[in-house]
Amino acid sequence: MSHYEAPIREPLILGDKSYHDISNDIAAPIEGKANTWWWVVFSIALVAFLWGVGAIAYTIGTGIGVWGLNNKINWAWDITNFVWWVGIGHAGTLISAVLLLFRQKWRMGINRSAEAMTIFAVIQAAIFPVIHMGRVWNAYWVMPIPNQFGSLWTNFNSPLLWDVFAISTYLSVSLVFWYTGLLPDFAMIRDRATKPFQKKIYSLLSFGWSGTAKDWQRFEEVSLVLAGLATPLVLSVHTIVSFDFATSVIPGWHSTVYPPYFVAGAVFSGFAMVQTLLIIMRKVSNLEHYITRLHIENMNKVILVTGGIVMVAYLSEFFVGWYSGSSYEDFTYLSIGAATGPYWWAFWALILCNGVFPQLLWIKKLRTNFTVSFIMSIIINIGMWFERFDIIVINLSRGHLPSTWTQFEPTFVDIGIYIGTIGFFFVLFLLYARTFPVVAQAEVKSILKSSGDGYKRARDNK
């Protein structure tokens, strides 16, 4: 029998579902009305978003001086947030690409939302490198285009320019990957839509997908190749982001361990963010049958692994710095100097949130518990924010020449912009949750017989 799956494997789709039930369940949030909670959360997010817009406008109108930066610490919250958001934006593509290559079926329940999360997060990330420029109106100069005086090109030696290419490639490729996957599901919605307007919209969105055998053949091939391309891409993005620091000469930045450690950290924080969102969404959009305890546990396992890698990186950074015996390494973000200096609180926040607490997930009872997983995901996101803050601010505040040592304090504008991006992120995600098929139903249907609860029981009982 082609649909055989070992009984030992837990079912990925709970409840006795038929193909049609799946369609109904996925279409429900789109066809139904938004409940009050949705409106409450949405309006809060919207307000935060607007506040951020105001803060950005103020910055561009007055000057970067409205932030807490100074001539020694020229980056702080701006690039911290940038790296944080990019990191978060790694889970989606990793889930849909890497897990696809590894034939991990459990990805199918979550990849749609994970990818959506990725795209929205990368959009937030992209905001910061632009607005942190002193002259935003010239931001397009980072594109390799000749200027009006002739061929004044960009500097391809600059890691910042590598970022421009990496981020834009990553964002656009993730977008097509995501959208191509959406086509059959849009088609499904289109074909069951009753309201003419809805029908119009979804038939437009579905690009006239009709699901012929040849289409499906190409569809699967494309998904596979895209996965193959996206996998190195996803690894390259944070590698290149880490080059911003690794290729510099500043103590604490100039470190060869950064690329792998940044990628691990990115996946770490990305999965945490997926947890945060899905644990809520499975309740709100009643997808308990598709996003199961098993999914949460699997993601927690990934978090454990990547968290482990990150911790090892911390330890090696700390050790190598200390072992070098160089006084310049005594005050990097992972050093005794930092642990006892003015930024001790940031240092310990990093160690606790990223290093200590996640170890609790070794206990099965905890990693299969939704509440624990949720809280843990929040803690990890905080910890990963501090990691970037420490790398940037602590290292810059303790440069080569002691005469240039200083400290940083954010202004309300710094905070406003950060809150604003969080608001923007949730605005996008909430809209997505109401209008998009949040589970890749076509894919799920294809595994219903193999790992659907009902079918499994039927098989096992005979």
Place this chain on the structure above:
Amino acid sequence: MASNKKYWKSVEELKENSSIVEKLKQKEFVEEIPTDQFLGDKDSLDSSATSRRDFLKYVGFSTAVASLAACEGPVTKSIPFVIKPDDVTPGIADYFATTIADGYDFANVLVKVREGRPIKIEPNKESSNGSANARVQASVLSLYDNNRLKGPKAKGESISWNKFDSEVGAKLNELKENGEKIVFLTGTCASPSTKSLVNKFSEQYGNVDHVVYDAISESAVLDAMKEMYGKRALPDYDFAKADVIVSVGADFLGDWQGGGFSAGYAKGRVPKNGKMSHHIQFESNMSLTGANADKRVMIKPSEQVNALIKLYQAIVSGVATREMSPLNTAVQNAAKQIKAAGGNAVLVTGIQDKNAQLLALQINKAIQSKVIDVANTRNIRHGDDVKVAQLITDMKAGKIGALITHNTNPAYTLPNAKEFIEALKKTKLSVSFAMNDNETASASEYVAAIPHYLESWNDVLIKKGQYSLTQPTIHKLSDTRQFQETLLIWLGSDEAYYDYLKGMWNNNVLGGKSWNKALHDGTFTVPVANDEIVTNDIDISAAGSALSKIKGSDLELTVYTKAGMGDGQQANNPWLQELPDPITRTTWDNYLLISRIDAERLGLENRTIDNGALNGDVVNVIANGVTIENVPVYIQPGQAPGSVALALGYGLEGLQKEMSIGVNAYPFANGIFQNASIEKVSGEHKFACVQLQHTIMGREDEITKEMSLADYVSRPKDWSTAPKFSLDHQEVTQDKVDLWEKFDDTLGTKFNLAIDLATCTGCAACVVACHAENNVPVVGKHEIRVGRDMHWMRIDRYYSSDMTVERGKEEGSFGTGEFFNAQIQPSDAPDVSFQPVMCQHCNHAPCETVCPVAATSHGTQGQNQMAYNRCVGTRYCANNCPYRVRRFNWFKYFDNNEFDFNMNNDLGRMVLNPDVVVRSRGVMEKCSMCIQMTQLTILNAKKEGRPVADGEFQTACSNACPTDAIVFGDVNDTKSKVSKLEKEDRSFKLLDFVGTKPNVFYQLKVKNIKEA
């Protein structure tokens, strides 16, 4: 190359002596144009086809067409010189030699004038008094001060000069009739012509007196000189001759006795064949001089007096006090050094007491010091405290008919200013000649607005035989009139002061030599006969015993002057307000310096808050019967316990609000020191410091290298900690290894900048020069406080810490948190090192690599260039700079009322250097190695068709340095000074191990440490 090209006009010229060519030389046309034939006879004219009408038609048409065609293209407004002055060529700077003599700073300077505007002050290196300190460098901005008086005033109402003359003249005559006393109260006036005018005035008006008053008095030494050598003038010192310098509280690298000694001092600080001067400093508050000393003994002012007596006894009387105290051993050691050096030693003291000065003079006489020169004296201080005191009592008694003040502000600077203002009311006439509406001006009945020295004529006799001229470099900006002009008018003469001055010089000074030459040079030296020094023998013992009666207290307060502010007459100058104090690295403030011990005793604190800025407690200071409230406290390493110090020159009235900061310390400026008591009051002061980490954290080897003379002599190569790399299994220094094939920079000029840490005294003249040359914006107190100072060059100052790596390893605390926190604390009696840091112009610049838009790249001459227009402001370059020398325009710093400094008003903008752009908001900026200057030098050399001579290349900082510690030039020119310096064994590069390969290099400091 200069052009001697020959332009061929015709093939004929090829022929030797061709007739046509000859003709052409004479006439334009070879054969006659038959004009007469045509225009000559009437008929042919009439018969011609074109009649006059047609002709006019065509003319009219063509004119119309032409003018229509001319209408195309943009019409730009411009205001031409209708008659261009022949000495003003747009784009070409003129230099005028002149002299600043504001009663406190005296120096021969060159004024750079562009398009008729003075924009920069530079030292006149060909003159004998050509070292320009920070205040002199900044004085050009005071010319464009918006707060200057625009015209004369009477009782606060502005009036016309005619009215002023008639009213004041009438009053003067009236006083003359009644034979009442007219007194001139002026700052030190070293101008022979002015003096002669005052004398003429007194002849004419009879009962006239001229009282000289220095805000910061050198009366003590003047009186001592008078008593000992019979003339009331300052002795001169040539520290270049000194092997041993012992200073008891004399800040001779600062403003002590008029300053200007650093050049000579520096000469002795570079070891030549194993020898250099030895400098011992006894002082209470950390001064520039103390910071540069080989041995610094910190003692309270009263102990200084004591030390001076001991020194005298040991050296002159030859009785060494046997008393086991560290102070005494230090004193005896100093005495031993002086005796050993004999005539090559010198003792100087800053104790403001006649007896103390007598002792010092006596010691120098006893050892026949070659350093001090009592014959060729300096005239730059004349103030007489006794006379001033007498004057005030007379005024109070109503004995003074008229008080005419000029170039002084007693109502602010007198310790008993209130008394003075009261007394002033008792005079029948009070006239104040002032540049701005200061305390005295507002207290006086009449205010005569006087021009800035850059708008005036005058002469100065700085030193015996050394005459200097002050000439205007710009027309008077407002309706002002020189003091001397007014005097001439009062004398009823219609002669202009210029003519009077010229006459004076032709008759008394020049002795037949050319006036124009003198005016061009700015100085004129007349040979002085070394007349016999007459020495009155005086009762030193009396002086000694008088001194020994001085009793100390447990908190002794002294006042001092800052390199930036001096006596405070330029307090409205934002460049000086923003200039970081070389010692405290703090701007926009004066504060009570206190030792850590006293601070802890009194529960006073300095706190670093979250954004890295410094906050301090506030106290009330009670001394000299006066209470000064809300004085911020700054804990100063090296401040003698039991002593506090407060800087003069702050807390003036009538300044712009940004500039009216600090407290007025003059009420304490009286005698040697004050017995003070301080009480903590509520409140917290916000400091604006540019450096918050004071110790070097065990990184000396890569940053500021220092070594003792002994080590330097015995194993001169030992300090070189340049990192070694293995290349083909050979140990090589990092300049040999390179990741890539390097660019060929051996062709053309390659600029290098050498900074000698041994001769850099940290005086900060270069910082102001850079500020002026490069249109660096002033950002104000708050921006400085949050770490956004814009100075393109800074002078880092490091204190030694008691916790060294060695000690840490001994105690086993090394590498722990407590070790680091101890290492961060400066010692209570620290060694100090200065290090000027500007862009190092790295050949492998980390900043260039990371700029996404290639806004900063490397020039062929070695500069790291910054293209402001291309910069998008990612600030990545600044983050990746190990030296942190890049400066970001966080806001729009010009035409912005948030930053209401000189770039925000039309007058202030006149000081901007047209060769340097004003940077817009959101771009990065930094030191450019004054590329506008170097390019000009190259251009001029090209025009004259010659190679650039060594020393022609200058940057603002190298040009301003009074000790020549900063040397700039072309290293590809093997004969140049800088290339020689580069090969010197003292040379090293800052943070060599990072591998940035800078084009700026340093030379390590050698300290002549002699323990006894």
Place this chain on the structure above:
Amino acid sequence: MSNKVIQAMYDDDDVLLKAVKQTREANHQIEEVYTPFPVHGLEKAMGLKGTRIAITSFIYGVIGFSFSIWMLNYMMIVDWPQNIGGKPSFSFAENMPAFVPIMFEMTVFFAAHLMVITFYMRSKIWPFQTASNPDPRTTDDKFVMEVSMDDNEDQLSDFLKQTGAIELKVTEK
């Protein structure tokens, strides 16, 4: 030759697969099969040729890679070489390590996007394209097999009924 087709609807993918096999054994011409999700083995059963879209993607990748090399060399070495941090802008080979990230990103960018565009073009899916699936339920839970027929309608429909079709529909095509 008429171009009538008969659309047989199934409600289970396994049934469909069997039906497809049988239909082909019975030498009926299968025009098209519409399914709501990828049914594995279907293309084999229908005897479709494998797609070459992966090869196009590779070619696009090569193009992107070469383009990036040309661009980098032109902009950094040929057109305006500058001394940037001492990096050897006079030789592409020596300066190349700094360009690797860009080369990689450009390769992926070209490969991914051009391939997806090719896919859309070949399968005729783009905005404002109208869907061609005969029955809206084929995107939900039903499967439709289109079999071309000439005048053998009854015989064919009987046959299809046997294969498990739940609905039959004859349409012009």
